[in-house]
Amino acid sequence: xxxxxxxxxxxxxxxxxxxxxxxxxxxxxxxxxxxxxxxxxxxxxxxxxxxxxxxxxxxxxxxxxxxxxxxxxxxxxxxxxxxxxxxxxxxxxxxxxxxxxxxxxxxxxxxxxxxxxxxxxxxxxxxxxxxxxxxxxxxxx
Numbered sequence: 001x002x003x004x005x006x007x008x009x010x011x012x013x014x015x016x017x018x019x020x021x022x023x024x025x026x027x028x029x030x031x032x033x034x035x036x037x038x039x040x041x042x043x044x045x046x047x048x049x050x051x052x053x054x055x056x057x058x059x060x061x062x063x064x065x066x067x068x069x070x071x072x073x074x075x076x077x078x079x080x081x082x083x084x085x086x087x088x089x090x091x092x093x094x095x096x097x098x099x100x101x102x103x104x105x106x107x108x109x110x111x112x113x114x115x116x117x118x119x120x121x122x123x124x125x126x127x128x129x130x131x132x133x134x135x136x137x138x139x140x141x
Contacts, residue, residue: 037122044119047080048112048134056110056136059089059099066098073110084118087111092137104140111135 055073073087093106115131
């Protein structure tokens with residue numbers, strides 16, 4: 001019967017693999033969670049852009065007013081789980097913050113200011129960085 005000896009080189013290699021994993025794993029975890037967080041922020045910003053555009057589209061209709069536009073924008077933001085938005089609707093041509101006495105051809109702006117802190121699940125990699133702003137412009141029909 002022949003006795004087999006353990007290969008000392010193999011056990012040394014196993015230890016090296018554990019050390020390599022211990023060095024690489026934290027970097028891999030940070031990259032993974034960072035990617036998730038950045039994608040979530042891009043989704044939030046895109047949702048806000050869509051809401052601003054759709055609210056501005058509603059504002060261009062002849063029978064719309066400020067409250068209808070604000071309600072449409074709020075509904076769209078709630079459907080996309082965007083929280084804490086402040087909505088500003090402005091008649092750029094007349095310099096007013098409402099749609100009263102608006103005429104055909106007047107320029108309308110819908111601006112949303114949204115805090116990052118209310119719209120991220122994690123803040124491990126990117127952190128809270130204040131607010132972001134999106135806006136849409138259209139002419140009244």
